[in-house]
Amino acid sequence: MAEAVADPRRTAVRQGLISKGLTAVAQAIKWLLFSLLFSIVVELVGMNLWWEDAGLDHSRAMLSQEISYLDTDFRRSIVTSNPVRFAKDVADGTYHYLFEVTRFIAFIRWVSPPPRAEEKGLRPTLHKVYQPIAEYTIAAMQVTQVFSVRLAILMLATPVFLLFSLVALVDGLVRRDLRRWGGGRESSFVYHYAKKAAIPLVVLTWVVYLSLPFSLHPTFVILPFATLFALTVLVTAGTFKKYL
Structure with missing residues (x-):
């Protein structure tokens, strides 16, 4: 009976992950x-x-x-x-x-x-x-x-985003620990807006570069957007709630 009860939950979780994955793929194709x-x-x-x-x-x-x-x-x-x-x-x-x-x-x-x-x-x-x-x-x-x-x-150029975001994540977590132990102010408003801005920045990078009606060196598009993406990761990690 325990297995019968557990199976529907596992199925629901799997369906949720699959549907989210398919939605992400559909959005990327769109x-x-x-x-x-x-x-x-x-x-x-x-x-x-x-x-x-x-x-x-x-x-x-x-x-x-x-x-x-x-x-x-x-x-x-x-x-x-x-x-x-x-x-x-x-x-x-x-x-x-x-x-x-x-x-x-x-x-x-x-x-x-x-x-x-x-x-x-x-x-x-x-x-x-x-x-x-x-x-x-x-x-x-x-x-x-x-x-x-x-x-x-x-x-x-995908590794550039990964490298920038990794550095920003480490820096943000250090800032979070300093804020946690120093009794700094916690702002859920900044955290949620920084978190929401991360994925749109990646999408905007692809859309802007793919749609340019003239030739432009990829560095002038990828590096600025990678920097902005890293900044959102830094702010998201740095403003994450102090106590879990």
Whole structure:
């Protein structure tokens, strides 16, 4: 009977952990898709407003620049022994599954050539529809590859957040002990708001960097956000309640 009573509790706990995990994964996918769609929209709008002269070359130059950052500044990483190869594999894998497996590339190759004078059927009609948006389609595909390379860079930069947060956690716990033994003031207000700000800062880092409509060295995005994230960890640990 004791086992029968304990099993439902264990099942409930497991279901709770599984549901939280699935929710976190769904939220991550949602923000990644939002960043990708936003970057594509900005690129397409920019081709008509801001970099009209560059046109399709703008997204191509961004892709080359992002890879050059890897070649020069990301030669070593805790995540992988070959960061450049890792990023290129991520970009190639994204291209393969999104455009080759779905037969999107095959469709473009089929519809792109001008139809013959006597040709009839669906292809001439689709060619007329596709021709005005050909450059925008290719630009969207190149932006997707830029997104993939940046995603790989963020994965490679994850240890930076872990290192900063570890240092901040130790510093915060020391501050908590000093406050505890010195009779310092306890503020649950600061603690709860600092705790709530940690995860949004990580999400904001990914969204901002993945959505940038221009090439920017990852250091100028990752380090400031990693510092802010570490600050929230420090404040959270430092303002944690004195007595458990």
